Amino acid sequence: MTPLPYGSWPTPITSELVVTAGVRLDGVRPDGRGGVVWGEGRAGEGGRIQLVRRDADGTMTDLLPADANARTGVHEYGGGAWWLHDGVVFAVDWADQRLRRYAPDAEPVVLTPEPTVPRGDRFADGDVAPDGTWLVCVREHHPREGAPATEVVNEIVRLDARAPSEPEVLVTGPDFVAAPRLSPDAGRLAWVSWDHPSMPWDDTVLTVRDLASGTETVVAGGPGESVGEPVWQADGALHFLSDRARASAATGEEDGWWNLYRWHPDDGVTPLVVMDAEIGLPAWQLAGARHATSDDRRVVVARSSHGFDALAVRELDGTVTELDTPFTTIRSVRADGPGSVVCVAGSPTSEPGVYRIGVDGSVETLRAPRDLGLDPATISVPEPTTFPSTDAAGAPRDAHALYYPPATAHAGPDGELPPLLVVLHGGPTGSAAPVLNLGVQYWTSRGFGVVDVDYGGSSGYGRAYREQLRGAWGVVDVADCLAAAGALADAGRVDPKRLAIRGGSAGGFTTLAALARDDTPFAAGADHFGVADLEALALETHKFESRYLDGLIGPYPEARDVYVERSPITHVERFTTPLIVLQGDEDAIVPPNQSEMIVEALRRGGVPVAYLLFAGEQHGFRQAGNIRRALDAELAFYARLFGFTLPDGEHIDPVPIENLD
Structure with missing residues (x-):
C-alpha cells in the first residue's frame, strides 16, 4: 500500500457514482392486492418522485406518467404526497399541487378544483374510507401569490375519491393539522393538531370525532407532550406515539421517549410498547410510520437507541423482542399481512432498500439497493461516540456523534493526520443516520475523517436531550461541534490544523455561528443554504417555521436583541x-438573500469566499448535475485550502475563490 496524502486518494466513489441511478426512497405501502408500492426520488430525472409497484411475481411497474412528480408542498417539507386504496393510487403532483386518482387501466382523474392562485391549494396525508367512495386529507390554502404566513390556512377536508368535487372542510381552527385517519367503520375521524408557537415535536393534541354526532374526545397531548402517528385497530382502539413524561427504567429520570400507547373509549390510554428508546421521529414531513400492527395483532415498532435503529415485536402476551436484522436505519413501517411488515431500511454498508420483514426476523428483498461493486475497504463504518461538552450555562454534559474514519483502502504518509469534516444535520431536531451514504463516503474514501454530530437538540435521545437547544440555538450546537472536533484532535485521530465544518439549513446556521468566533478552530467551512440573519428569517420564512424560533431563540420581537446577537451576520x-x-434559487425555507448577505459581507471583509447559486433548486438539491457540482466544488475548495492535489482522472472543475491570492 503506497502512502498518499490524505484528501488525494483515488476512489471509485465519485460524484457521478453518488447520483448515477441513485434514488431517494419515499416510503412504502402494500397496495391491498398483493403488491407493494414505493416512491423513488430520481436525481437523474430532475429529482422527481415516481411511484413503483412490485407485484407478487416480482414484476415492477412505474405507476405515474413520465412528467408526474408525486410531491406535496404542504409545510414546504412535504411528506404524505401519495397513498393507496385497493390498488388505486392517490397522488399530489408537484407542478400544480392538485390531487389525482390513478386507477389501473384508467385515465388519471383530477379530484381537486383548480385554485384561484397557482399551487394555492396543496393536499397531503390522506386516508380513504373502507368502501373507497370518499377520502380525507390535509389541505393547505394560500389565498394569494406571496401570501404571508399569517394568511395561510391548514385544514382537514373531505373529498369524493372517484370524481372531482369541492372539498368539504371537516376540521379548521388550529394552526396546523396532520394525520387524519378514519376508523375501520369510517364512523370516527382521528387527527393531530397544534398551534403556534409550538412545533409538532413540542406540544400537539390527538382528537377523535364521531362523524355522526360530532362529539369530540381529546385522547392525548397538550403542553409538554408530543403525540403523533395515530393508527386505528380492528377492535376500534387507536395506537399512537407520545413522549409523555415517564421515569426511565435505566436512570429514573423523566427522559420523555416517544413510545407507543393505546386508546380505547372503554379504558382510556394505556402503555403498549414502553422502552428507553425513541420510536417516534420529529414530524418535519407528514405521514411518518414507525409502528404497525400485523393481521395476527402483533405490533412491530422501529426504535432508535444511541443513533441506531432496530425492529422490535410486541407479542400478544405483552413481551417485546428485538429482531436480529442487519438494518440500522428504518423508515416507513407498514403492516403487510399476517406476521410481516414492509419498510425502507439500510445499514452502514448498504444503501436503503425496500424489504418485507417477518416477525421471526426473516428478510425478503423487494427493492434491492444499488450494487455498487465497492471493495469493503473503500467503505468507512461509523463509530458511535459520546464526548464531553457544555450546556448553555457552561455546565458539563455529554453529546453524541457518529465518527467515520478514513477508509482503509489507502494509507496516509507517516506523521500526517487526516483532515476532518464536522458535519451538522438540519432541523435542528434531525439526527445522524448510520446508513451507507455515498455523500459521506465521497469524503472518507479520499482520506477525510467525518464526524456527524448529534448536538444537543437532536432527536433519538429523548425529549430532555431534544430540549437542550430550547433558547440556546447557536450556543449548545456550536459548543458540541467544537467539542467533537476537539475530542478527535486531542485523541490524535485528525489534524487539528485541517478542521472543516459543513452543514445545510439549520446545520448551515451552526456552521456560520461556529465560524463567527475569534477562537474558531476551523480552517474551512461549507454553508449549504444556511441562516445568516435570524431576524430576517423570523420575518420572511414560511408558515410551518414562522414561529419556530420562539423556542430556539425567544419570542420575536420581544427577544430581538438575542436574534441580533446570535446572528452570524x-x-x-x-x-x-x-x-x-x-444555495438554491427557489428556496422558500431559507431564501437566497440569507446566503447572499453573508457572501457580500465576506467579500467586503476580504475573507476568501466562493458562492454557487443553483437554478431550479429548492431547500436541498435534487438535480443530478447540481448535486455533482456541489460535491466536486466543495472538494476543490478544500484541496486548494488544505494543499492536496485532486485524484487524476476525475476532471473536477476548480471553484473560483474570491479574496484568495
Whole structure:
C-alpha cells in the first residue's frame, strides 16, 4: 500500500457514482392486492418522485406518467404526497399541487378544483374510507401569490375519491393539522393538531370525532407532550406515539421517549410498547410510520437507541423482542399481512432498500439497493461516540456523534493526520443516520475523517436531550461541534490544523455561528443554504417555521436583541475562515438573500469566499448535475485550502475563490 496524502486518494466513489441511478426512497405501502408500492426520488430525472409497484411475481411497474412528480408542498417539507386504496393510487403532483386518482387501466382523474392562485391549494396525508367512495386529507390554502404566513390556512377536508368535487372542510381552527385517519367503520375521524408557537415535536393534541354526532374526545397531548402517528385497530382502539413524561427504567429520570400507547373509549390510554428508546421521529414531513400492527395483532415498532435503529415485536402476551436484522436505519413501517411488515431500511454498508420483514426476523428483498461493486475497504463504518461538552450555562454534559474514519483502502504518509469534516444535520431536531451514504463516503474514501454530530437538540435521545437547544440555538450546537472536533484532535485521530465544518439549513446556521468566533478552530467551512440573519428569517420564512424560533431563540420581537446577537451576520468582522456557500434559487425555507448577505459581507471583509447559486433548486438539491457540482466544488475548495492535489482522472472543475491570492 503506497502512502498518499490524505484528501488525494483515488476512489471509485465519485460524484457521478453518488447520483448515477441513485434514488431517494419515499416510503412504502402494500397496495391491498398483493403488491407493494414505493416512491423513488430520481436525481437523474430532475429529482422527481415516481411511484413503483412490485407485484407478487416480482414484476415492477412505474405507476405515474413520465412528467408526474408525486410531491406535496404542504409545510414546504412535504411528506404524505401519495397513498393507496385497493390498488388505486392517490397522488399530489408537484407542478400544480392538485390531487389525482390513478386507477389501473384508467385515465388519471383530477379530484381537486383548480385554485384561484397557482399551487394555492396543496393536499397531503390522506386516508380513504373502507368502501373507497370518499377520502380525507390535509389541505393547505394560500389565498394569494406571496401570501404571508399569517394568511395561510391548514385544514382537514373531505373529498369524493372517484370524481372531482369541492372539498368539504371537516376540521379548521388550529394552526396546523396532520394525520387524519378514519376508523375501520369510517364512523370516527382521528387527527393531530397544534398551534403556534409550538412545533409538532413540542406540544400537539390527538382528537377523535364521531362523524355522526360530532362529539369530540381529546385522547392525548397538550403542553409538554408530543403525540403523533395515530393508527386505528380492528377492535376500534387507536395506537399512537407520545413522549409523555415517564421515569426511565435505566436512570429514573423523566427522559420523555416517544413510545407507543393505546386508546380505547372503554379504558382510556394505556402503555403498549414502553422502552428507553425513541420510536417516534420529529414530524418535519407528514405521514411518518414507525409502528404497525400485523393481521395476527402483533405490533412491530422501529426504535432508535444511541443513533441506531432496530425492529422490535410486541407479542400478544405483552413481551417485546428485538429482531436480529442487519438494518440500522428504518423508515416507513407498514403492516403487510399476517406476521410481516414492509419498510425502507439500510445499514452502514448498504444503501436503503425496500424489504418485507417477518416477525421471526426473516428478510425478503423487494427493492434491492444499488450494487455498487465497492471493495469493503473503500467503505468507512461509523463509530458511535459520546464526548464531553457544555450546556448553555457552561455546565458539563455529554453529546453524541457518529465518527467515520478514513477508509482503509489507502494509507496516509507517516506523521500526517487526516483532515476532518464536522458535519451538522438540519432541523435542528434531525439526527445522524448510520446508513451507507455515498455523500459521506465521497469524503472518507479520499482520506477525510467525518464526524456527524448529534448536538444537543437532536432527536433519538429523548425529549430532555431534544430540549437542550430550547433558547440556546447557536450556543449548545456550536459548543458540541467544537467539542467533537476537539475530542478527535486531542485523541490524535485528525489534524487539528485541517478542521472543516459543513452543514445545510439549520446545520448551515451552526456552521456560520461556529465560524463567527475569534477562537474558531476551523480552517474551512461549507454553508449549504444556511441562516445568516435570524431576524430576517423570523420575518420572511414560511408558515410551518414562522414561529419556530420562539423556542430556539425567544419570542420575536420581544427577544430581538438575542436574534441580533446570535446572528452570524452581526459578527462578520470575526470571520477569517474561508467559506464556500451553496444555495438554491427557489428556496422558500431559507431564501437566497440569507446566503447572499453573508457572501457580500465576506467579500467586503476580504475573507476568501466562493458562492454557487443553483437554478431550479429548492431547500436541498435534487438535480443530478447540481448535486455533482456541489460535491466536486466543495472538494476543490478544500484541496486548494488544505494543499492536496485532486485524484487524476476525475476532471473536477476548480471553484473560483474570491479574496484568495
